[in-house]
Amino acid sequence: MRKKLLKGLLVLLLPLFAFTTAHKFYLSVTSVKYSEKEDALQITSRIFIDDFEKVLDKRFGIKGNLATKDESPIAMDYIEKYLKSKLVIKIDGEVVAYDFLGKEYDDDIMVCYIEIPKVNFPEVKSIEVQNEVLFDLFVEQQNVVHFRLKDIMKSFVLIRENNKGMLKL
Template structure:
């Protein structure tokens, strides 16, 4: 009886309709990159995680290709396009000097693509500071957020990079 009485209230009915009636979904555009110093390899190693559908859309729009990521028909040279794009949009500086990184490869994990990068022959005593500039995916998603975690020589810091502020720096 009490429930019937509640549903007769116009305000409550409006509230319930609004809960079920406005079912729009807004996608969250984010990537996560871990930058770590691997002492045993004397290298800075990076793992970036991007949603596969975002990278797929980016490659289609930027290079006019059909990458078909994570399928049996994946474009044979798709790694070349990914590497080329990242070289344009992902910059590492060590002690203020732009440093080249090597593209190691990629792998898929459910709906995420992990990209592996490395800067070899980095000696810890030479590291004063490291900076990361990430403009990845801003060209197709201006609201993109790129989270960067840097962990080097007992120093750890996390950054949220956005289009208006796309650089992070860790002093060691």
């Protein structure tokens, strides 16, 4: 009796498992830290390489071949161009320019390094991050922003409809 019940259950459940697919997460993680030594905001943004490849292709028609020996020599310029159009930093309500220092790869992740020099942190009242990275390509995209500034730690999950996180100091 027990065997028949198990077989019956298996027959009912098997079709359900046959048509499920693994869900892909669309996520980036950006960390904002203050370096007292450099008097600079240091920002790292971690983005899946395959997702960024798609945005380079769709937005700019570039085959980046990121993280391969055939990486496009213009990929770095387009990575910087895209980030500067989608990642906006404000200090005390004013948009600030930042330096794109470069990138490196960590398995399937591209780590981008950004710096805002000469911040004069003791006088800063608020820092806002508007992160729209990959929102133009993936509806499900979420961009996590972690602030770690002196003894303050705060995180935001940004989505298309709510793409800004502000830390008041």
